[in-house]
Amino acid sequence: MPRAGLTPSVVTADAAAFADEHGFEALTLAALAKRLGVATPSLYKHVDGLDGLRRAVSLLAVAELAERLQASAVGRSGPEALRAVFASYRRYALEHPGRYSSIQRSPSPSDTEAQRLFARPVEVITAVLRGFAIPDERMVHTIRALRSALHGFVDLETRGGFGLPEDVDASFALLTDGFLRQLEPVPDGGGPIGTGA
Amino acid sequence: MPRAGLTPSVVTADAAAFADEHGFEALTLAALAKRLGVATPSLYKHVDGLDGLRRAVSLLAVAELAERLQASAVGRSGPEALRAVFASYRRYALEHPGRYSSIQRSPSPSDTEAQRLFARPVEVITAVLRGFAIPDERMVHTIRALRSALHGFVDLETRGGFGLPEDVDASFALLTDGFLRQLEPVPDGGGPIGTGA
DNA sequence: GCGCTTGGCTAATGTCATTAGCTTTAGGGC
DNA sequence: GCCCTAAAGCTAATGACATTAGCCAAGCGC
Numbered sequence: 001m002p003r004a005g006l007t008p009s010v011v012t013a014d015a016a017a018f019a020d021e022h023g024f025e026a027l028t029l030a031a032l033a034k035r036l037g038v039a040t041p042s043l044y045k046h047v048d049g050l051d052g053l054r055r056a057v058s059l060l061a062v063a064e065l066a067e068r069l070q071a072s073a074v075g076r077s078g079p080e081a082l083r084a085v086f087a088s089y090r091r092y093a094l095e096h097p098g099r100y101s102s103i104q105r106s107p108s109p110s111d112t113e114a115q116r117l118f119a120r121p122v123e124v125i126t127a128v129l130r131g132f133a134i135p136d137e138r139m140v141h142t143i144r145a146l147r148s149a150l151h152g153f154v155d156l157e158t159r160g161g162f163g164l165p166e167d168v169d170a171s172f173a174l175l176t177d178g179f180l181r182q183l184e185p186v187p188d189g190g191g192p193i194g195t196g197a
Numbered sequence: 198m199p200r201a202g203l204t205p206s207v208v209t210a211d212a213a214a215f216a217d218e219h220g221f222e223a224l225t226l227a228a229l230a231k232r233l234g235v236a237t238p239s240l241y242k243h244v245d246g247l248d249g250l251r252r253a254v255s256l257l258a259v260a261e262l263a264e265r266l267q268a269s270a271v272g273r274s275g276p277e278a279l280r281a282v283f284a285s286y287r288r289y290a291l292e293h294p295g296r297y298s299s300i301q302r303s304p305s306p307s308d309t310e311a312q313r314l315f316a317r318p319v320e321v322i323t324a325v326l327r328g329f330a331i332p333d334e335r336m337v338h339t340i341r342a343l344r345s346a347l348h349g350f351v352d353l354e355t356r357g358g359f360g361l362p363e364d365v366d367a368s369f370a371l372l373t374d375g376f377l378r379q380l381e382p383v384p385d386g387g388g389p390i391g392t393g394a
Numbered sequence: 395g396c397g398c399t400t401g402g403c404t405a406a407t408g409t410c411a412t413t414a415g416c417t418t419t420a421g422g423g424c
Numbered sequence: 425g426c427c428c429t430a431a432a433g434c435t436a437a438t439g440a441c442a443t444t445a446g447c448c449a450a451g452c453g454c
Contacts, residue, residue: 003401003450030441041443042402050442106357141371144350144359148372152349153341160303162341174338175345178379200419200432227410238412239433247411396454403448412438419432424425 004038011036011046012056019057019098027098029053054102059117061099066120068092073124077131079180085128086150086176089121093154100158122147132183142183149179201235208233208243209253216254216295224295226250251299256314258296263317265289270321274328276377282325283347283373286318290351297355319344329380339380346376 011032018035019027029050033040047053072088073081093100107114126143134142153175155161162168208229215232216224226247230237244250269285270278290297304311323340331339350372352358359365 006401028441029443038401039403040441041404041445044443045401104352104356138371140361140364141368144353144365144368145346145372145375147358148349148353149342149346150349151353152345152347155301155352156341156345156348159301161344164337167337168341171338171341174335175342178342182375182378203432225410226412235432236434237410238414238435241412242432397452398454399450399452401448401450403446405445405447407442407444409441409443411440414437415435417432417434419430421430422428424427 004036004042006036006038006042006046008046008056011043012053012060015053016057016060016096016099016102019102020096021098024054024057024098024101027054027057054105055107055111055114057099058102058105058107059114061096062103062117062121064096064099065089065092065103066117066124069121069124073128077128079183081128081131082180082183083176085125086172086179089150090154090157090172093158097158100154104155129183134183145182146179149175201233201239203233203235203239203243205243205253208240209250209257212250213254213257213293213296213299216299217293218295221251221254221295221298224251224254251302252304252308252311254296255299255302255304256311258293259300259314259318261293261296262286262289262300263314263321266318266321270325274325276380278325278328279377279380280373282322283369283376286347287351287354287369290355294355297351301352326380331380342379343376346372 014036015027015032018032022031029043030040032053033043036043043053047056068088068091069085072084076084103118107118109115122143125146126139129139129142129146153172157168162171211233212224212229215229219228226240227237229250230240233240240250244253265285265288266282269281273281300315304315306312319340322343323336326336326339326343350369354365354369359368
């Protein structure tokens with residue numbers, strides 16, 4: 001019998017694709033093994049059980065998300081950057097609902113690798129907000145408000161929490177505008193957001 | 198062997214308590230049966246399997262939440278009512294994380310009973326927002342923004358998504374203020390929110 | 395060509411959900 | 425007070441998964 005050519009990356013990537021197609025809840029070792037044409041226990045050679053697989057998918061997802069956010073902010077600043085980040089955050093969740101769902105379980109504090117990766121999207125957001133005139137003592141609250149609005153909207157949308165599906169784009173635009181209106185933009189703040197964040 | 202005296206209500210209430218203590222994910226027929234001192238299959242006399250149990254808990258939770266929101270809005274209007282609703286929404290989620298978690302899976306469109314109950318919290322919010330000068334065409338977007346902010350914050354908080362646990366109250370106060378600032382309150386709009394909503 | 399690492403397999407165990415079918419409780423009608 | 429029946433609870437059996445142990449062969453390094 002020829003080898004299947006699996007590696008941790010291949011398994012994780014396939015798991016992410018499966019989660020996007022069938023939901024993160026439906027991601028199971030048995031289902032993934034079937035998809036890969038392999039017996040279930042074989043997966044243990046590449047990932048550390050179901051928990052390890054879930055963790056791997058969430059790390060993949062959060063890294064991808066951070067990358068997207070970063071990319072959308074590069075070369076932009078202030079409101080323009082914030083709009084871009086909002087839009088790409090939402091787009092990522094809509095394109096990859098299973099992956100997005102996977103990052104909703106916060107990693108254990110002892111998992112420093114995961115902690116590091118999970119911090120990245122927040123860092124991008126923080127960097128973008130530096131282009132606004134936000135007093136230091138309010139910064140953390142503002143970041144939380146931003147994350148809340150963004151996550152809340154996307155979570156409700158991806159779960160089908162909004163009754164009418166038609167003008168969700170308009171709702172999101174209004175949310176974005178509303179958030180921007182709360183920030184006092186610096187006339188022309190720090191330059192564009194670079195790669196360093 | 199004497200009877201355990203179970204009923205659908207008792208089973209559901211205990212399931213809700215279990216979910217609050219151990220998380221909605223951990224709610225399992227086997228665990229609940231053990232808690233009730235009964236064999237697992239016995240539960241089928243009262244609830245329709247695991248899915249039925251989850252549904253029952255979510256209906257219980259969403260009804261309780263609606264009641265809380267309603268109660269906090271009664272006798273108040275405008276910003277005062279909105280603040281009260283924000284606060285009681287968050288309090289419910291913090292006091293009953295398992296129940297709150299249970300209402301995050303939106304019911305199937307064919308489940309009209311669930312649809313009806315799930316609409317109630319939104320109706321309370323809608324009633325409160327009527328005390329503000331919001332143009333009709335913006336109402337649905339505003340409701341969505343409000344739900345997003347509220348749900349997003351509470352979801353992040355209950356999942357431990359905020360790094361520093363200390364001044365979360367301050368963050369929530371800021372979120373509430375920020376949202377209110379976006380609404381143009383009617384000088385003295387429609388009276389307080391009544392029981393009919 | 396040889397051997398060792400390692401990917402993949404089968405077998406076995408344990409947990410959980412679910413169904414079938416039995417037993418006994420306990421309340422209502424007499 | 426006594427039976428009779430609906431229903432509460434039980435045990436047994438099945439099937440999906442996750443997980444562990446231990447076997448075997450593929451294919452790379454020499």
